[in-house]
Amino acid sequence: MAVDPSLEHIFRFFQPHAGLTRAVECTEGNINKTWIIEYIDDTRSQAAVLQRLSPTVFPDLPAVMTNFRIITRHLAEQAEQSRMVIVFPRACTNPEGRDYFIDATDGLWRLISYIGPARTLLQVNAQQAGAAGRMLAAFHLLLSTLSRESIRDPLPGLHDTPQYLARFDALGRKRGPKNQEEEFCFTGIEQLRPLAGLLQNNADEHAQQLVHADPKCSNFLFAQKSDEVLSLIDLDTVRFGFLLHDLGDCLRSCCNRSGEERSNEPHFDQTCFTALLASYLEAGGKALLSQRDQALLLEATRLLIFELGLRFFTDHLEGNPYFICRYPGQNLDRAMMQFRLHASLMAQEAQLRKELAQLPA
Numbered sequence: 001m002a003v004d005p006s007l008e009h010i011f012r013f014f015q016p017h018a019g020l021t022r023a024v025e026c027t028e029g030n031i032n033k034t035w036i037i038e039y040i041d042d043t044r045s046q047a048a049v050l051q052r053l054s055p056t057v058f059p060d061l062p063a064v065m066t067n068f069r070i071i072t073r074h075l076a077e078q079a080e081q082s083r084m085v086i087v088f089p090r091a092c093t094n095p096e097g098r099d100y101f102i103d104a105t106d107g108l109w110r111l112i113s114y115i116g117p118a119r120t121l122l123q124v125n126a127q128q129a130g131a132a133g134r135m136l137a138a139f140h141l142l143l144s145t146l147s148r149e150s151i152r153d154p155l156p157g158l159h160d161t162p163q164y165l166a167r168f169d170a171l172g173r174k175r176g177p178k179n180q181e182e183e184f185c186f187t188g189i190e191q192l193r194p195l196a197g198l199l200q201n202n203a204d205e206h207a208q209q210l211v212h213a214d215p216k217c218s219n220f221l222f223a224q225k226s227d228e229v230l231s232l233i234d235l236d237t238v239r240f241g242f243l244l245h246d247l248g249d250c251l252r253s254c255c256n257r258s259g260e261e262r263s264n265e266p267h268f269d270q271t272c273f274t275a276l277l278a279s280y281l282e283a284g285g286k287a288l289l290s291q292r293d294q295a296l297l298l299e300a301t302r303l304l305i306f307e308l309g310l311r312f313f314t315d316h317l318e319g320n321p322y323f324i325c326r327y328p329g330q331n332l333d334r335a336m337m338q339f340r341l342h343a344s345l346m347a348q349e350a351q352l353r354k355e356l357a358q359l360p361a
Contacts, residue, residue, distance in 0.1 A: 007035065011050060013101045014094045014111040015039060023050070028120065028218050031057050031324065032236075036114065047114040048092060052107045053236065057322060061108035063152040064236050065091070065100050068110075070150055071143075071238050078142040086138060087231050089113050115231050117224040122259045124217055128227045129254045129272035132220045133279030135229040136212075136250055140243065141284050143210045148240040151210060155237060158213055159245045161196040161307045165189075168314045175317065181332055185313045188339035192306040198299055199242050205292040211246045213237035216253035216260075244293050247285075248300030251276060252308065255301070256341050261330075266337055268345040273301075274355045281359060298352055302342060309338030 004023065011020045022038040033052045038045060058064050068091060075088045091099040092111040101109040121128065157163055168189060177183040199206050212219075214237040221231040255273045258266040277297060280286075286294070293300075313335035315322045320331055345352070 007037075007050065010101060010103075010109050011037065011039070011111070013109070014092055015041065016095065017041070018046075021045070027326070028122065031322075032234075047116065049089070049112045049114055050109070051112065052103070052109050055106040055108070058108075058154055058236070059156070060152065060154070061102070061106075062100070064154050065108065065110065067151050067154060067238065068235060069099070071146070071235050074146045074150075075139075075142050078145060082142070084138055084142070086135075086142075087115050089115060089231070089233060089235070115221055115233070118221040118230050119224055120218045120220070121222055122218055123257055124254050124272065125227075126269075126271040126275040128222065129269075130275035130279040131222070131227050131229045132215075132217070132250065132254055133276035133285075134283040135220060135232050136215055136246065137280045137283035137285035139212060139215075139232050140209070140246070140288055143212075143238070144288060146210055148210055151238060151240070153239050155213070155239065158237065158239065159241060159307065160200070161198075161303065161310070162200060164307060164310050164314065165193060165196045168310055168317075171314060171317045181329075181336060182313075185309070185332070185335050185339060188342070189306075189310055189313070192302075192309075192339075192342065195299070195303045195306050198296070198303050199244060202292075203242075205290060206296075207243045207288055207290045207293055208241060209243065209288070210238055211241045211243060213239050213241055213246065213249075215246050215250040217250075217256075218253075243285075243288055244296060244300040245304065247277075247280065247297065248302075248304035249308075251297075251301040252304045252338075252341070255345075258337070258341075260334065260337065266341040266344055268341055268348065270348055270351060270355065273352060274359070277356070278359055297356060298345075298349070302345060305338050305342045305345065309335045309342070312338065 007023050008020050018039045018041040020039045023035045026034040031054055035050045037050050038047050053061055072088050072090050079086045089112045093099045177186050219234045220229050221233055223230055254276055255269045256266055257269045312331045316331035323331055
């Protein structure tokens with residue numbers, strides 16, 4: 001298969017003397033565009049990841065790259081000191097020492113190291129969810145020693161649920177639902193709006209540090225032939241925030257056995273919930289959480305389900321400027337999926353709370 005000449009042009013900015021032989025686009029991402037590439041350098045076949053970061057999403061792309069250098073260096077150093085066997089991506093530089101390229105439409109291109117052989121999963125079982133929980137705890141522990149002042153906020157307003165709700169309300173006053181699917185989402189938002197201020201209203205009671213901010217299922221790299229997690233990737237969202245945002249988002253994603261896309265009956269999986277939380281707490285994450293955090297683990301999961309459904313639906317109403325859509329109405333489908341996932345969680349609320357009470361103290 002011939003390689004797209006435009007990709008080859010970008011690749012040669014980073015590797016002017018190598019030959020690009022293959023480029024396979026990763027279609028799971030909702031924001032950036034990513035290709036796994038293969039190339040020949042000094043007669044050796046090598047692999048790397050070529051990415052285009054969206055200028056629509058990130059207001060300061062050079063700052064994102066500065067963050068990336070600082071974060072990946074810190075994580076590698078801390079993992080080595082702690083004797084953790086974790087590999088994190090690194091940025092590749094061209095012969096002039098530059099590690100990014102800005103294209104004519106202000107997108108930022110970079111070439112980063114390939115970690116593998118590995119696989120990404122859109123749904124996980126309980127054993128895999130437990131592995132994700134251990135990796136998230138390790139990531140939080142490694143990142144806890146990096147000063148928040150070292151990192152520029154790449155996405156101001158991320159996880160500000162009250163702000164997302166205010167944005168939706170401004171739209172909703174001008175435009176009501178146009179079909180049953182939209183009516184379903186309007187109703188879901190009204191039912192869940194009391195969750196919006198869960199963390200921001202009492203911020204001092206909740207642990208905050210630098211966090212991943214998007215630890216969804218597909219951002220964990222699993223070994224090719226086992227359920228071991230090799231790395232946690234997509235580090236461009238790392239920012240100062242609540243640990244419960246990370247835990248809630250990870251639980252939201254990993255406990256959804258139907259995946260993030262189209263499904264009429266998404267299922268929130270109790271076994272994944274228990275396995276992920278138990279592994280996170282046992283791997284050292286418990287020491288980072290406040291007592292108040294530990295009492296709100298289920299509420300944090302509900303909050304992140306609500307927040308993502310709200311964001312998908314607002315993007316749908318605005319014409320899909322933020323999340324990549326591969327077919328008409330995809331953001332509406334995604335929003336409905338989250339509100340149905342919340343219903344599945346609430347149908348099991350009593351059992352989930354019982355399982356929380358039985359986690360190791």
